[in-house]
Amino acid sequence: MRAPDRRYVAAALAPLALLALTGCHVDMWRQPKLIAEHENAFFKDGSASQLPPPGTIARGALRENEAFYTGAVQGNLIEEPPVPINRETIERGRKQFGIHCAPCHGSLGYGNGMIAQRGLAMRRTPGNYHTDRLREMPIGYFYDVITNGAGVMFSAAARVEPEDRWKIAVYIRVLQLSQHAKLSDVPAAEREKLGAHGAPPEAGSPPAGQTDLSGGSDRRGEQR
């Protein structure tokens, strides 16, 4: 038998060699573009995510509405929230309150959330909304505290959008009313339903025998 021509052998092996190359092709996997939060050598600090220069305002995002974005007009806290008060607002406020506030302030706002309970060495306990001082505070105050922080509480502005901050403030009002309501606040037609439960708990303290589990609990036991 005659040895096969080398050219035929080479022609037969070429596709196989090409096949081997496919494994090394990654230019589409790792494209030379910036991806948020990823590393990138283009900027000095090695991060693709950069803060805009101070004072930058995105198109259409100039915050001209002083009351809406600061909670005050010329230094005076506003009394009426600049968002419509309806079920949708309150539900959204409750959800955002549960995410961002309840861990420290508790689901009812007595300042006894899970973080307050676990953080034994806290220098200052989280605020309790059910005091005369806070019940009488204009609603703009709550917006201001969420935006700028207060005492040892950090600003939540980076986490909560202005619209949601107002909805949280509205929900705090709901909590305050719920814990300080008198029988006369209940529509006459509904009063009878409350009859059997006796007097509401003393305002300003959590209902007796109820531990606040809002901010969480060891939920491993109750996995569905």
Place this chain on the structure above:
Amino acid sequence: MRQLFPPASNTIARVSLTLGLLLPAVALLAGSAISRAPYNTKVDIPLDQPVPFSHEHHVNELGLDCQYCHTSVEKGPKAGLPPTHTCMGCHSQIWTNSPLLEPVRKSFQTGEPIKWNLVNSVPDFVYFDHSIHVKKGIGCTECHGPVHEMQITYKAKPFHMAWCLQCHRKPEEFIRPKEEVMNPHYSHPKNHVEVGRKLVDEYGIKVEQLTDCSICHR
């Protein structure tokens, strides 16, 4: 005439025929096994991090919602890693002397971000968007696994295209009610496919479009 083939040729012929069939098959199987193994996909392998952050502690024990830290999950493509400011909101008061948190304090003082190691990622030609998934009833744990039980975060699913397509072909098997999206303890009911079909309709998910190339690739 001279014998062209010695007696051993029979064996050589049989062996080479068998190997010629077996080897490519074995190579294919081995290749696909390796590409699906944690060696390649990194599934179930916790990554070293500059701070040994425990989701188990923060989510399961303290009950923090995913969105306390991952604030942009409803709004954009990225769920968002929290800035050091978010960590310090609590850790300026709690565990203030812990040596484990030293990198966090240092980052807060210097303004230099903490360099976390990337746990989950897709290739750059995949344009994944968190917001549309959480808006349409795909829960966090569906792709990220039991994050609330992770002491150190690990990748729970392979993030292969074939894996994505399971759900893009049959979303009714994975969808859940919108209110349950952030609930890590959610488990699907027994009749989940039936319920899922209703949710797919209710949320206006056009299943026939979900496997279009341009849904994920540009």
